[in-house]
Amino acid sequence: DAMVIQNPRYQVTQFGKPVTLSCSQTLNHNVMYWYQQKSSQAPKLLFHYYDKDFNNEADTPDNFQSRRPNTSFCFLDIRSPGLGDAAMYLCATSRDPGTSGTYEQYFGPGTRLTVT
Amino acid sequence: SQQGEEDPQALSIQEGENATMNCSYKTSINNLQWYRQNSGRGLVHLILIRSNEREKHSGRLRVTLDTSKKSSSLLITASRAADTASYFCATTSGGSYIPTFGRGTSLIVHP
Numbered sequence: 001d002a003m004v005i006q007n008p009r010y011q012v013t014q015f016g017k018p019v020t021l022s023c024s025q026t027l028n029h030n031v032m033y034w035y036q037q038k039s040s041q042a043p044k045l046l047f048h049y050y051d052k053d054f055n056n057e058a059d060t061p062d063n064f065q066s067r068r069p070n071t072s073f074c075f076l077d078i079r080s081p082g083l084g085d086a087a088m089y090l091c092a093t094s095r096d097p098g099t100s101g102t103y104e105q106y107f108g109p110g111t112r113l114t115v116t
Numbered sequence: 117s118q119q120g121e122e123d124p125q126a127l128s129i130q131e132g133e134n135a136t137m138n139c140s141y142k143t144s145i146n147n148l149q150w151y152r153q154n155s156g157r158g159l160v161h162l163i164l165i166r167s168n169e170r171e172k173h174s175g176r177l178r179v180t181l182d183t184s185k186k187s188s189s190l191l192i193t194a195s196r197a198a199d200t201a202s203y204f205c206a207t208t209s210g211g212s213y214i215p216t217f218g219r220g221t222s223l224i225v226h227p
Binding site: 004033040041107110 | 147151156157158159160164204208214215217218219220222
């Protein structure tokens with residue numbers, strides 16, 4: 001089935017040790033998003049790609065970086081994780097609403113990041 | 117900043133009862149979406165309602181939109197234990213296609 005896949009589902013890293021989370025999609029959607037979600041809070045958009053164009057949210061810390069080597073894959077790099085970065089990280093995709101007329105986002109199952 | 121705010125924050129009901137969740141927003145919108153999130157999982161799209169629509173149905177779900185009050189409601193009829201989840205509204209405004217999510221309503225349906 002076409003879907004959004006995130007690996008790993010659970011990631012434990014040490015304070016200050018770089019970590020990479022991955023996302024892949026078989027939907028061939030041109031827009032991909034990374035969200036951070038803490039307990040009982042709204043998903044917070046970190047950045048998104050429109051094709052290869054990278055769009056960073058103004059309040060996303062420099063500690064967070066992203067790469068999208070091709071349509072299918074997108075990575076979230078946390079260069080020096082702090083305790084406050086422990087959260088669920090959600091990847092999502094969508095079609096270009098300008099051509100599809102739809103705005104629905106398709107989410108992966110998330111990666112739960114623990115920082116020790 | 118968040119656009120939508122869900123109310124109530126938590127809702128606990130018995131199986132078979134109806135569940136109503138509300139979403140209020142501050143600025144004019146293009147459309148409003150409702151998503152469900154099961155514990156520890158990603159969000160799943162439920163329904164989208166456009167600013168020129170007043171009501172939409174999908175199975176046991178009914179969504180209304182009142183643009184004059186800047187509010188929307190999600191009604192789940194004849195709830196089931198499997199409906200236990202968090203429900204988020206998300207709005208898009210202006211020229212943006214990026215939805216802004218509210219904090220969500222946590223729904224517990226007791227069998």
